[in-house]
Amino acid sequence: MASAALPLLDGAAPLIGHLAQFFRDPVAVLKRGYRTRGKLFALNMMGRRMNVMLGPEHNRFFFEETDKLLSIRESMPFFLKMFSPDFYSFAEMDEYLRQRAIIMPRFKAASMKQYVPIMAEESLNLVARLGDAGEFDLIPTLGPVVMDIAAHSFMGREFHDQLGHQFFDLFRDFSGGMEFVLPLWLPTPKMIKSQRAKKKLHVILQSWIDKRRAAPLDPPDFFQTMIETRYPDGRPVADEIIRHLILLLVWAGHETTAGQVSWALADLLQSPTYLQVIRDELATVIGGSDGHDLSWAQAVAMEKMDLALRETERLHPVAFMLSRKANADIQREGYQIRKGDFVLLAPSVSHRMEETFRNPDAYDPERFNPANPDAQIESNSLIGFGGGVHRCAGVNFARMEMKVLLTVLIQHYDMELLDEVKPIAGAGTYWPAQPCRVRYRKRKLDGSTGADIAALAQAAGCPAHSQA
Template identity: 30%
Template sequence: MNNQDALTPPKLSGSLPLLGHILDFGKNPHDFMMRLRARLGDVAEFKMFHQNMVLLTGAEASEAFYRAPDDVLDQGPAYKIMTPIFGKGVVFDAPIERKNQQLQMLMPALRDKPMRTYSDTIVAEVEGLIQNWGESGQLDLLEFTKLLTIYTSSHCLLGSEFRHELNEQFAEIYHDLEHGIQPVAYVFPYLPLPVFKRRDRARARLQELVAAIMEKRAHSREQSTNVFQALIDARYDDGSKLSAHEITGMLIAAVFAGHHTSSGTTAWVLIELLRHPEHLQAVQQELEGLFGDGNPVTFESLRQMPRLENVIREVLRLHPPLIILMRKVVKDFRVKNFVIKAGQFVCAAPSVTHRSAELFPNPEQFDPDRYAPERGEDRNLYGWQAFGGGRHKCSGNAFALFQIKAIISVLLMRYRFELSAPAESYRDDYKKMVVEPGSPCLIRYQRNNRASTASSDNASPGLHHQAAGGCPHAAAGFQVEIDMDLCKGHGACTGEAPEIFHVDEEGRVTLLDAQADHALLEKARQAEKYCPTQAIRITQTG
């Protein structure tokens, strides 16, 4: 079918003059998009003010969205709201090639080797915040997880200066930047509103602090592996270094990504476990098997938590923090048998696709076992899309899962919790741009003094992921495939099987020749299992 034969997407009726469907959308975006899909299908057009928007849901339409190259679907025009915060010429405001270079510069601090150093930092932050809780009490869970994730994210990703020397200043700056994300900024980002003036002063002040720390680090012999240092050391393809303005914006972007999504998800993990005691008990048994004898929380132990990881995946399915992802159509874009014209905007909606019964049977049910190997309901990479997908899948997804698992592990080993309000009263707040539990979000806690109840038969099934093919490398006995559209260069594969995989300093992955004995096959399967973007597939050939 050529473009002349293709269909235009079905349009939602009831658009208001000047406003379009914004009033209905604004009441509850998730409900609006669920109704839109139910009425018009996986490809459906609606209107936001003067702009035509096309919602893409379901695995096939989502794959088209996530796999489209940047010269077809462009992120930049959809996220101009972030330009005053990140800065002009930074990330979404940069030309496509420069933006992609900037994002790649964040990867060294998110690769496998530095990730192995973060567990002690995260555990220490959790222990430090709960040391004054006492025997029992009540707290606002969301406020606690917000504070905790900003501490852990800033400490791990930015460095000790931000966490300790500039802790109070950075918290105030971050607060003003965060509150600068207002819906009106989509259309008028520079109105002379007090909240925008505070936003702009905060960014200017942060750039001053960044420049001062850059000067200090230039004369220090201390080796750092965090995002800040990675950006200081980074070079564009033309050999030029990043300016303090660019580094400031990218640091803000890194912390926003690590804080906003993780704080709400961490809160929801504990809420859903308290709503479902059978899954709470299973997770507690798993943790007691790992830590019941006083063993420390380590990088390796955090990778041996299939039950907790499945709970987190199910929380992210039902409560994805980003419920709509947008791109501008630069060239006519084909989805299924529809053509979307250049100039329109397209949207993926994780919260809607995650509730597709054809992808997730009984989609409203909280069921972490749906990710067990025998069911594998996350095998479709464009069905489960809490971290996006394709070339723009969130690079920090491995850090986010690692951070949440560490936080929940310490909390559940130290305290028992219960909900302070009826279970059904804890709901997503869809009025926020990053969705999280509504406030107040109260829970009660009591110090956990019980003995370990770990049993020898509490092992949980491991995770098994599959990825689409590309770049095959055959060896006697098995074949390795890497989907280069998904690979982000995290380097977990090299950590597991250096005989098979190599990741260079630029994050490019190559496959090495190797003998396919049994030990090597097991290493290859570990690389497949721990790849953060599920870009590796191992198949036996004989």
């Protein structure tokens, strides 16, 4: 007797199924599926069946079977349009591993140490732009800093200084090609802008490859090392692959890190008790430093900051959904997933399951503390950066970058949220919606606390804001 298909979520509309609901609020649809159908259920997207798996045990299956029963190549067609069919995760496994081997050494501890001063420099540049007091909106302010750090770290200071802002503007257009719902052949304005930006970015990057080949940088930086890297058999890496790798690193880092660091700051500002824990840790690790001489060892020592970042990743995974496509019929807990069907993970739901995380909607970084007897650290329970062989290559860079940026802001300013924090609407990257403004005022750098923000707000005639 044939196994039954996964139970279909109710409420599907004729012809389009759950498409309109998903387009409006995908996480709400996924949460409703879990609430009414459990850890395994299906969605109907205009006749295409999307099978959703939730929880650590299904996360483990999903990552272990990627490139076996599950295909990453066929699950994200927008990636092929933004990059190329034989690039990185979408290349054959041997070629993927060769390309991954080009960048992985750049994210080892020995290389990471050289990035921390760059991260601190760009974070301090933000402080110089902000001045002593004022307001800023999270994503429009922190997003460009994340891009500045990427351009400076991956392409070098000269590239950053000459083309940084042009690169950022083009890159935002390029990132618009990340389309999960609509057909890619539709000539939507954002798809047209994405393809135009892609061509311009490739021209810019090729010109810098040619420039560095004509006049190599000594000692070599990230970009120079990539240009000079060869495969194990001695073959040079094609310029097209180098261009795509740079675009991938900046794209993936910006889409994830800009949102994650914004959520992290918002979480801390809504959790004054844990913000004080962070301040106490910074006083111990770096004292009254303004961050300009921050070292890799000091950043690594910020264990409480690391816990806070992991808790934000749990509560607000920017990649709210991960997808694969079934390469064959799959049997799972008495159900059958047919070959050609899509299989989805939903960190946005799995991260808030009571079976995995106690009091899942509460902000509690100490749940990840190994020294905590009640620690909740289960394999494959935290998947905001993916998992398995395709886990984000730059996850350690991203976490270090967020640590440094948050450290500099917390050291320099007392801050207060002025708006309710909620995610953007629609099926895009799960960033905080705008406006999400922060009022800030300069702190003393001798370790003492600056003026009380609530008093400042009252003096300015502003109403107090409750935590979101």
